[in-house]
Amino acid sequence: MNSNSIFELKARSHKVLSLRILKGDTTTILTHLRNHLGEPGGLFKDSLLVIDLSSLETPRNAINFEALCGMLREYGLIPFGIHGGNPKHVQDAAEAGLQPVPEAFVSSTQSVAPAQTEPQPPVASTPAQDIPQEVADSGNKTVAKTVHSGQRIVAAGDLTILAAVNSGAEVIAGGSIHIYGALRGRALAGGTDNTEASIFCLDLEPELIAVAGEYLVNDEINPEVFGATASITLEGGELNITRLGEFSPVQG
């Protein structure tokens, strides 16, 4: 069987990838994925990945997300979200640490996997019906409390956090992210392709920041903007961090 009829591995930028699964059970998917990608290694070093189930032709098949993510990680990919799928998929995926993400995170451009199989036209994306309400119908979202380690907040549109985003926490938006507190965790704005999106925070100490799939990790960030009130935008395909000032929290 041609691997491309089972899944498609796509990227918009070269950073956030999406794996669109079309059919099959986990074993078939894993076997074909392995054939497709070849030997594990740093092929996609640290690339974030969304598993896209919105075009699944076998929607009743359960998917072993633990096994799938385990294998993706062997290739240096960082699976973090799913798109589409039935409620059981969403639940199983959550147990494997994957959060439902909006469509903005799913790439629809060409396949980037090693070209041992001939490219296939992308399958038309059908809107997913089973994404939890919270994600499906929210454009913008405001969260009033500190986002703690292990928590993940997702908004299809803009996301406003009226407190800190702690180390180990993740905030993800299709639009811009405004954090009225410290950013100590990860913030991913603009999905994979909204290059107009930006991130704003009062105190920049992040683990990772990304706009439209372009990202920087903590030790790549200029120490001069570290700890500053800052905005992060995408300019000419690169993240641009602007120091806006200094912020010190009020002790309560």
Next chain:
Amino acid sequence: MAKVIAVTSGKGGVGKTTTSAAFAAGLAKRGFKTVVIDFDVGLRNLDLIMGCERRVVYDLLNVIHNEGSLNQALIKDKRLENLFILPASQTRDKDALNLEGVERVLNELRERFDYIICDSPAGIEKGAIAAMYYADEALIVTNPEVSSVRDSDRIVGMLGSKTYRAEKELEPVKEYLVLTRYDTRRVDTGEMLSAEDVQEILAIPFLGVIPESQAVLEASNSGIPVTLDEESDAGSAYMDVVDRFLGEDRPHRFMQTVKKGFFSRLFRG
């Protein structure tokens, strides 16, 4: 109506059991009928710290599995009228802890006590979930170091999502920070985080610091909750925590370095 209070931390060895014993004894001293439950199945040591290890016959799991009654398993403290202990089993594993059983035991206890203190095991797995699942309030025990704060932060997140109150969309579990093993000198040298730093990160109400203290070791070696040694620094710090929890205003102590006197400076060089 009784309140269920989970004492939890994520990270191991930060002082959950010490805090559970001290806090429960402190509430009992203030006249509240209090029971403290050991959820650390397989590694029980609350009974040691409470000095009742030789009186354990039935335990929490026997009650959960209907192998003994609650009355048989509850141990009455010899020093404090209002204090009871429900020990953990040393011989079973955590899988024997089922949530339905825990709920039944807690409901029975709710009718007889003012406060039910649940001493959680370390980690974020089954045992820790069982201890926090039915909590109304939680004491987050944290040491002033990065890894402990990170784990506590994770626990704060879980209290907001993996508890009965969260799942049923009831009023959220009330969380309080208790910062233990606080050593002002190591805070001053920058080896440890300050109380202000930890409060800023966790962003939950602060009940106070417990100083790093020899009194804790002495109390636990002799099987006495440290709040019964009210003369000691740790004992009085825990009583302050209890009183603040009960709504009293207590000035914070043990957060400033004690300035060394002229002579000690002279002799220490």
